[in-house]
Amino acid sequence: MNSAQTIHPHLYVDDRPQEGIFRVHKNVYADPQVFELEIEHIFNKTWSFLGLTSQIPKAHDWISTHIARSPILITRDGSNEIKAFINACRHKGSQLTRTEKGNNKYHSCPYHGWVYGSNGKLADIKDKEHAQYAPAFDDESHDLIPIGKIAVYKGLIFGSLSPDVPELEDFLGELKFFIDLAMDQGEHGMEFIPGNIEFAYEGNWKLQLENGTDAYHLTSTHVGFLDLMAKRAMGQGNIEAKQFDWQKRFSQNGGDFQFEHGHTLIWLNQAEVKKRPIYPSIEAIEKRLGKDRAEWMLKMRNMSIFPNLQIADSTSLLMRTFRPLAVNRTELRYWCLAPIGEPAAQRAWRLRQFEDFFNVSGLATPDDTITYETCQNGFESSKLDWLQGHARGMMSVQAGASETAKALGFSPQASVDAGFMVQSESSFHPIYREWARMMKAGVLGGKTYE
Amino acid sequence: MNEATQSALLLAQQLIAKDHCYLDEKRWPEWLELFTSDCEYWVPAWLSEEELVTDHQTQLSHIYYNSRAGLEDRIARIVSRKSPASVPLRRTTHMSANLAIEDASKPGEIQAKISWTCHIFDPRSKKTFMLFGTSHYTWRQQLETWRIAAKKTIIQNDYLPSMVDIYCL
Numbered sequence: 067m068n069s070a071q072t073i074h075p076h077l078y079v080d081d082r083p084q085e086g087i088f089r090v091h092k093n094v095y096a097d098p099q100v101f102e103l104e105i106e107h108i109f110n111k112t113w114s115f116l117g118l119t120s121q122i123p124k125a126h127d128w129i130s131t132h133i134a135r136s137p138i139l140i141t142r143d144g145s146n147e148i149k150a151f152i153n154a155c156r157h158k159g160s161q162l163t164r165t166e167k168g169n170n171k172y173h174s175c176p177y178h179g180w181v182y183g184s185n186g187k188l189a190d191i192k193d194k195e196h197a198q199y200a201p202a203f204d205d206e207s208h209d210l211i212p213i214g215k216i217a218v219y220k221g222l223i224f225g226s227l228s229p230d231v232p233e234l235e236d237f238l239g240e241l242k243f244f245i246d247l248a249m250d251q252g253e254h255g256m257e258f259i260p261g262n263i264e265f266a267y268e269g270n271w272k273l274q275l276e277n278g279t280d281a282y283h284l285t286s287t288h289v290g291f292l293d294l295m296a297k298r299a300m301g302q303g304n305i306e307a308k309q310f311d312w313q314k315r316f317s318q319n320g321g322d323f324q325f326e327h328g329h330t331l332i333w334l335n336q337a338e339v340k341k342r343p344i345y346p347s348i349e350a351i352e353k354r355l356g357k358d359r360a361e362w363m364l365k366m367r368n369m370s371i372f373p374n375l376q377i378a379d380s381t382s383l384l385m386r387t388f389r390p391l392a393v394n395r396t397e398l399r400y401w402c403l404a405p406i407g408e409p410a411a412q413r414a415w416r417l418r419q420f421e422d423f424f425n426v427s428g429l430a431t432p433d434d435t436i437t438y439e440t441c442q443n444g445f446e447s448s449k450l451d452w453l454q455g456h457a458r459g460m461m462s463v464q465a466g467a468s469e470t471a472k473a474l475g476f477s478p479q480a481s482v483d484a485g486f487m488v489q490s491e492s493s494f495h496p497i498y499r500e501w502a503r504m505m506k507a508g509v510l511g512g513k514t515y516e
Numbered sequence: 517m518n519e520a521t522q523s524a525l526l527l528a529q530q531l532i533a534k535d536h537c538y539l540d541e542k543r544w545p546e547w548l549e550l551f552t553s554d555c556e557y558w559v560p561a562w563l564s565e566e567e568l569v570t571d572h573q574t575q576l577s578h579i580y581y582n583s584r585a586g587l588e589d590r591i592a593r594i595v596s597r598k599s600p601a602s603v604p605l606r607r608t609t610h611m612s613a614n615l616a617i618e619d620a621s622k623p624g625e626i627q628a629k630i631s632w633t634c635h636i637f638d639p640r641s642k643k644t645f646m647l648f649g650t651s652h653y654t655w656r657q658q659l660e661t662w663r664i665a666a667k668k669t670i671i672q673n674d675y676l677p678s679m680v681d682i683y684c685l
Binding site for chain 2: 267
């Protein structure tokens with residue numbers, strides 16, 4: 067009997083809200099079979115972030131990325147349409163592009179020289195006239211394999227290997243309110259500041275997924291960082307980084323919102339709005355988008371877009387993807403997201419804040435990644451089973467929209483309106499509900515989306 | 517090689533050895549003393565597979581400080597023992613080669629570059645890594661002492677293993 071067919075990963079999420087229980091079993095992070103099923107039933111079946119339209123502004127611009135294991139080529143064709151293909155030559159499967167970005171009307175495979183247009187259509191088979199292919203060969207399509215679905219929301223390009231996914235706007239759902247708060251900061255759109263930050267850690271991808279909305283770890287994992295910030299608040303140390311007085315955050319109100327399709331968000335009022343790089347533009351933003359949205363752009367907001375995109379606006383604005391490489395290995399990609407045409411002084415300010423906190427060579431992120439690795443070490447024990455890290459704050463959760471959500475006009479599935487000190491772990495619940503739902507549908511042979 | 521370059525070479529050799537030795541032996545106060553208070557410490561990121569970041573004001577760097585305060589903060593975090601990434605500290609051995617004097621024409625200032633490797637052992641995971649690249653130094657003479665006024669470090673293999681800190685560069 068093949069044991070891979072007998073495991074039921076959805077049972078590793080013990081979700082009994084009426085009894086006050088929400089537990090996750092360590093096998094979700096540690097079992098290689100679960101990992102294989104995640105690739106098949108989650109990453110290969112839902113929307114993934116591929117890039118920004120501002121990365122490919124001109125006809126024939128292209129970027130390359132991955133959806134889990136699949137190399138993906140994203141192009142803007144000659145008629146300005148954005149398309150995405152499996153980045154593999156139909157001939158022998160060689161990855162077609164070998165760099166991250168470029169501008170090519172035609173892509174020529176370096177192996178046997180097959181040529182494709184930026185629209186993915188086969189343009190030439192080298193020495194075809196002498197090839198003596200059988201007629202059956204000509205009956206096949208030789209075009210690049212398109213991915214199942216591609217769509218753009220507010221400059222964010224998403225793609226899905228499977229065509230059977232909800233429309234992108236339905237997938238993002240009510241979270242769009244918060245995506246807009248990131249992507250509408252620039253009047254002329256948003257861009258990634260040039261400069262690559264890419265690294266890997268020896269731990270499961272969901273450790274990063276959870277940590278993105280984990281308010282509880284700040285005062286322990288990052289206590290060294292917080293000590294430095296307390297010094298800087300008194301004018302000592304590297305004050306050039308214009309970092310925040312984090313002690314002031316602990317008395318703020320905040321909360322979390324749970325969304326459909328696994329998306330989640332935590333937020334916190336911001337004591338020092340003037341340290342935000344967008345602050346000098348805030349009057350113009352208010353004029354353009356209204357008072358509420360301008361005010362919320364200044365608050366701390368960290369969101370996870372299931373399964374592997376995070377937008378964090380806790381210091382300066384970050385986008386992060388985490389690509390599952392193995393059950394215990396994950397590749398991270400960080401981008402500093404900024405308004406197109408931002409004034410030079412604000413740009414430099416944003417960069418220093420970002421490098422100080424977010425970089426893997428910075429003062430906060432390394433403490434996270436090393437901690438993921440020590441979690442992964444703990445998971446190796448067969449005596450460790452159900453973790454106790456998803457229950458905090460359960461009593462603060464209210465179904466549907468809180469007063470805060472109602473006032474802003476969006477409808478989450480559940481809300482927490484509370485002070486920072488609750489440090490609720492309820493923001494992980496939508497992640498694991500969706501994870502269990504998709505794994506169950508996949509393993510039991512049901513439809514992933516109705 | 518003229519005499520000025522010759523003596524600059526000898527001096528640079530000693531100053532680089534100090535930089536590396538203090539990092540490897542974790543003699544943090546002495547290491548900080550190697551820098552001027554207004555030093556520029558820059559580790560550019562890469563723009564693509566083949567192009568390096570050229571402007572720290574408009575492009576993202578791994579590290580950019582325009583004073584020693586940034587370095588002092590990092591040392592404070594390391595010695596606090598409150599940073600999970602810094603307990604246990606990774607062990608390092610720096611090697612340098614290809615020392616070349618870039619400019620010794622100005623009195624009281626020397627510019628030089630080296631190729632470096634840093635062998636890193638993580639006692640927690642029992643893994644060994646190596647980072648490598650080039651460094652450009654500018655030393656300035658302050659009374660009797662030569663201090664680093666600028667250090668730009670290029671990491672050729674910046675797909676970083678879980679973390680990186682200044683003592684690994």
